[in-house]
Amino acid sequence: MEWVNAILQGTLLGGLYALFAAGLSLIFGVMRLVNIAHGDLIVLAAYLGLTVTSTIGVHPLLALAIVVPAMALIGYVLQRGILNFTLGDDLLPPLLVTFGLSVILQNALLEVYTADPQKMNAGALETASIPVGDLAVGVLPLLTFAFAIAVIAALQFVFYRTALGRAFRAVSDNQDIAQLMGLNRRHIFGLAMALALAVTAIAGILLGIRTSFDPSSGGGRLIFGFEAVIIGGLGNLWGTLAGGVILGVAQNIGAQINPGWQLLAGHLAFLVVLAIRPRGLFPRISG
Amino acid sequence: MPDPILKTEGLNSFYGDFQALFDLDIHVEEGEVLAIIGANGAGKTTLMRSITGLLKNGANEVSYRNEPIGHLRADQIASKGLALVPEGRQLFPSLSVEENLLIGGRVGRPGPWNLKTVCELFPILDERRNVPSTALSGGQQQMVAIGRALMSNPDLLLFDEISLGLAPVIIKTIYDALPGIVGEGMSAVIVEQDISKALAFSSRVYCLQEGRVSLEGASSTVSRDDISRAYFGVE
Ligand SMILES: Nc1ncnc2c1ncn2[C@@H]1O[C@H](COP(=O)(O)OP(=O)(O)O)[C@@H](O)[C@H]1O
Ligand SMILES: [Mg+2]
Numbered sequence: 204m205e206w207v208n209a210i211l212q213g214t215l216l217g218g219l220y221a222l223f224a225a226g227l228s229l230i231f232g233v234m235r236l237v238n239i240a241h242g243d244l245i246v247l248a249a250y251l252g253l254t255v256t257s258t259i260g261v262h263p264l265l266a267l268a269i270v271v272p273a274m275a276l277i278g279y280v281l282q283r284g285i286l287n288f289t290l291g292d293d294l295l296p297p298l299l300v301t302f303g304l305s306v307i308l309q310n311a312l313l314e315v316y317t318a319d320p321q322k323m324n325a326g327a328l329e330t331a332s333i334p335v336g337d338l339a340v341g342v343l344p345l346l347t348f349a350f351a352i353a354v355i356a357a358l359q360f361v362f363y364r365t366a367l368g369r370a371f372r373a374v375s376d377n378q379d380i381a382q383l384m385g386l387n388r389r390h391i392f393g394l395a396m397a398l399a400l401a402v403t404a405i406a407g408i409l410l411g412i413r414t415s416f417d418p419s420s421g422g423g424r425l426i427f428g429f430e431a432v433i434i435g436g437l438g439n440l441w442g443t444l445a446g447g448v449i450l451g452v453a454q455n456i457g458a459q460i461n462p463g464w465q466l467l468a469g470h471l472a473f474l475v476v477l478a479i480r481p482r483g484l485f486p487r488i489s490g
Numbered sequence: 491m492p493d494p495i496l497k498t499e500g501l502n503s504f505y506g507d508f509q510a511l512f513d514l515d516i517h518v519e520e521g522e523v524l525a526i527i528g529a530n531g532a533g534k535t536t537l538m539r540s541i542t543g544l545l546k547n548g549a550n551e552v553s554y555r556n557e558p559i560g561h562l563r564a565d566q567i568a569s570k571g572l573a574l575v576p577e578g579r580q581l582f583p584s585l586s587v588e589e590n591l592l593i594g595g596r597v598g599r600p601g602p603w604n605l606k607t608v609c610e611l612f613p614i615l616d617e618r619r620n621v622p623s624t625a626l627s628g629g630q631q632q633m634v635a636i637g638r639a640l641m642s643n644p645d646l647l648l649f650d651e652i653s654l655g656l657a658p659v660i661i662k663t664i665y666d667a668l669p670g671i672v673g674e675g676m677s678a679v680i681v682e683q684d685i686s687k688a689l690a691f692s693s694r695v696y697c698l699q700e701g702r703v704s705l706e707g708a709s710s711t712v713s714r715d716d717i718s719r720a721y722f723g724v725e
Contacts, residue, residue: 366596372584373593379544380580382564383573385597385642 205459208338213455215341217448218348219413222406223428224435224443225354226399232438233371233395234290239301242425243308244400248274248407249416250312253321263323263412271404278400282393290392305421312418320415329412347409351447354402355440361398362440371395430473436483445484449476493556495520495646495677496541496572501551501560503533503540503701510536511701518646523678525692525709527685529721532698534681535577538650542574543567554646569597573644577651577681579635581623588619590634594641601643602674608637611667629660636664640671647672648679653687665691685717699723 227241238244248270255266285304289296331342362368373381374391382388410416410424427450435446450469457468476484494517503511510533518524528534539545541552543564552560559567573594581590591605609616612633618626623634632652639647653661661684668691672678682688689695689709697705697720705712705720 366592369585369589369593370596372589373582376582376584377580379564380576380582381593382544383542383568383576384593384638385565385568386593387563387565 204337206456209455209459210452211338211340212344213452214448215344215348215451216455217431217444217451218344218351219406219409219447220427220431220450221351221444221447222347222354222402222409223424224431224447225351225358225440226402226406227425227428228432228435228437228440228443229358229395229399229402231432233375234392235294235375236286236290236297237294237301238399239298239425240305240308240421241301241403241428242421242423243305243312244274244277244403244421245407245410245424245428246312246416246418246421247277247308248400248404249323249411249420250316250321250407251404252408252411253316253323256323263325263408264328266323267405267408270408271401274400274404274407275397278396278398278403279393281400282396283389286396287389287392309418309421316418318417318419320417321411322415323408323411325412343409343413347413350405350409351444354405355444358398358402359440367394427469430469433483434473434476436486438487439483439485442483442485449484492520494518495555496679497553498537498541498551499553501537501540501547503536503545503547505536509701511540514701514703516696516703516706518677518679519694521675521677522694523672523680523692525688525695526679526681526698527683527688527695527717527721528698528704530683531700533701534698535650536701537698538574538576538648538679538681541567541648542572568642569599571599571643571645572648573639573642573646574648575632575635575639575650575652577654579628579631581631581634581638583622583624585623586620587615587623587626587634590623591615591619591637591641594638597642599643603640603643605641608640611640611670612637627660629656629663632656632660632664636667636671644676646677646679648681650681651683652680653682653684661687685721697721 223245227238230236230238251270251273252263252266255269256263286297289300328343332339333342362371370386370391373384374386374388378388431446431450432443434449435442449472453472454465454469458465496518498514498516501511501514502509526534540547543562547560549558549561554570554572591608614630615633615637623631652664665687680688680692692709695707695709695712696703697717699720705716
């Protein structure tokens with residue numbers, strides 16, 4: 204029973220990892236940018252949520268109504284103001300600049316919020332659970348997983364069923380020709396980053412309800428997100444969810460064997476997948 | 491005589507330090523079909539890239555309806571009514587046939603061309619609208635590329651080597667469709683290696699050689715000798 208529980212909890216945890224990963228995957232897919240600051244942006248969203256909940260006293264989930272648009276706006280401005288200038292044939296400049304951004308964000312958060320771990324208070328939601336047979340399934344992990352499915356379904360819809368998604372795919376295929384179609388790639392990239400950081404806002408708030416966080420928490424979230432993307436296969440959003448679940452389950456099984464092995468087991472699962480299927484489990488069919 | 495729809499004046503185009511076009515003066519009359527011929531590497535595609543804004547130039551080096559556009563981005567130029575059928579077709583591989591056409595219509599200019607009329611022009615595209623563009627034959631891909639450009643309802647349409655790499659029967663199908671396209675009051679530029687095709691479908695012709703105009707004339711009166719001299723630079 205302990206094992207079934209570990210797998211179940213790991214699956215639900217995978218939803219959170221998929222939320223960490225979805226924005227990362229989207230950005231890489233549209234503009235071949237690996238955003239090293241992604242984890243710190245998740246933590247920024249958590250802090251914004253904290254500020255909103257503590258100043259106007261709303262429930263963290265209601266804070267989403269402010270934090271999601273705020274992060275989207277930050278994403279658009281960040282892309283148009285800085286990141287667009289780093290994009291080109293060379294992958295190195297965006298890596299360096301987002302690394303720098305990561306350092307700046309961590310230090311700014313440290314200045315504003317200090318190094319003390321913080322947590323958002325979601326009241327009864329944090330402890331509520333639903334009995335399933337002999338197990339108790341937490342409402343918050345369940346809600347997180349539902350968010351992950353909803354977010355990925357929504358991204359999938361935007362990507363494959365809307366004019367905006369068509370523009371994302373066209374710009375990703377061929378920037379010059381897309382420009383000939385009247386698409387300003389700088390604007391399209393801005394919109395992609397806005398969408399990615401809107402997802403990041405959801406991830407940050409759910410993270411901040413689930414565990415405590417501090418200004419240096421971003422690195423770990425980046426790694427988990429990155430591993431989920433690679434396990435699932437680049438450019439495949441449902442694959443990213445599967446990647447998150449595999450990572451979460453591996454971690455929980457590791458922790459079940461020995462509490463110290465949680466992170467190690469996750470990294471091992473990542474390495475095993477990478478060794479067997481270097482392009483991930485579900486790579487996008489059209490290369 | 492009315493003003494030309496498009497004009498280059500002293501156009502110099504570069505790839506880094508390499509200069510591909512030198513002091514180029516050409517113009518396209520309103521409503522005409524202009525042919526541009528020249529050997530491989532003469533600079534024809536570079537000229538298309540400069541006109542459409544994929545290569546940046548000085549503002550006054552390219553003007554459209556007397557407005558300087560040399561410095562504008564490609565998307566800004568596209569919205570003014572200029573479209574390109576690029577060399578090598580260059581469809582979007584992640585988009586279906588229909589999506590490739592729809593994205594061409596994104597510019598949103600009013601006019602006769604839409605999904606329905608493009609599919610009437612090339613009925614095979616209607617049959618294959620939901621397949622990925624990569625699944626089409628070369629000729630069908632060229633039809634999508636032309637349809638995609640038409641979807642923006644351009645006033646000036648540039649064709650860069652539309653017969654390149656296609657079977658003669660396909661080339662014929664595509665050229666047969668051309669009068670129906672440019673008949674609608676559109677102006678057009680045909681870049682073509684096939685000289686007889688170029689002359690047959692145009693009223694005027696420029697020949698480029700190493701980035702410079704080596705011949706200009708009426709398509710019906712230029713002689714074969716003049717052309718081979720302008721083409722290869724032999725005296
Ligand atoms: N991307 C590029 N970078 C550097 N040089 C280029 C590039 N594209 C074309 N050229 C050079 O510019 C010249 C003109 O090329 P192009 O315009 O493609 O000729 P054409 O279309 O007439 O065959 C050639 O010498 C070619 O080698
Ligand atoms: Mg060419």
